[in-house]
Amino acid sequence: DGGITQSPKYLFRKEGQNVTLSCEQNLNHDAMYWYRQDPGQGLRLIYYSQIVNDFQKGDIAEGYSVSREKKESFPLTVTSAQKNPTAFYLCASSMVGLWGEQFFGPGTRLTVL
Amino acid sequence: KNEVEQSPQNLTAQEGEFITINCSYSVGISALHWLQQHPGGGIVSLFMLSSGKKKHGRLIATINIQEKHSSLHITASHPRDSAVYICAALGETSGSRLTFGEGTQLTVNP
Numbered sequence: 198d199g200g201i202t203q204s205p206k207y208l209f210r211k212e213g214q215n216v217t218l219s220c221e222q223n224l225n226h227d228a229m230y231w232y233r234q235d236p237g238q239g240l241r242l243i244y245y246s247q248i249v250n251d252f253q254k255g256d257i258a259e260g261y262s263v264s265r266e267k268k269e270s271f272p273l274t275v276t277s278a279q280k281n282p283t284a285f286y287l288c289a290s291s292m293v294g295l296w297g298e299q300f301f302g303p304g305t306r307l308t309v310l
Numbered sequence: 311k312n313e314v315e316q317s318p319q320n321l322t323a324q325e326g327e328f329i330t331i332n333c334s335y336s337v338g339i340s341a342l343h344w345l346q347q348h349p350g351g352g353i354v355s356l357f358m359l360s361s362g363k364k365k366h367g368r369l370i371a372t373i374n375i376q377e378k379h380s381s382l383h384i385t386a387s388h389p390r391d392s393a394v395y396i397c398a399a400l401g402e403t404s405g406s407r408l409t410f411g412e413g414t415q416l417t418v419n420p
């Protein structure tokens with residue numbers, strides 16, 4: 198089945214630790230995105246990538262890093278520099294272009310203790 | 311002021327009622343998405359439209375480009391429709407980046 202997978206679904210980390218969230222897609226999409234969702238707020242874009250080995254900062258990139266070494270994979274690292282890392286993180290992918298409908302993964306809920 | 315605003319923020323309905331969720335945007339767009347987020351967090355794309363009206367089952371989405379307004383209608387609502395509904399605008403100059411509304415929490419009671 199084609200789709201986007203994120204793992205794990207729930208993640209707990211101690212304050213000060215870096216943590217990497219996985220996102221994999223087999224839809225052959227060129228573009229991939231990472232969003233953060235906080236209660237009562239809309240999704241906010243962290244990073245996005247439209248092609249392998251290239252990515253751009255979104256609206257809230259501070260404290261996060263990404264890599265795009267393969268078309269299928271776009272892992273997000275939440276670093277210790279991120280002041281409020283506890284949130285729900287969603288990955289999405291799309292074809293590049295104005296009509297690229299985005300498809301979302303199931304999300305990872307990160308709790309930093 | 312957000313570029314994409316939804317109303318209402320919360321909506322409670324009885325099973326069978328006709329439901330309307332509104333979305334207004336202040337930017338020029340090339341398309342507008344309606345998304346559904348279930349309690350578990352997963353998001354499903356319902357519609358992507360740039361003009362007129364689209365229908366899928368009991369769901370209808372309309373858009374008025376001149377008025378910068380879109381609506382999502384649910385006919386004969388059912389408790390399984392309970393979810394957060396999100397509109398997201400694909401800006402004319404933003405490439406494939408979306409700007410999201412804050413979402414409307416819909417609860418349909420039996």
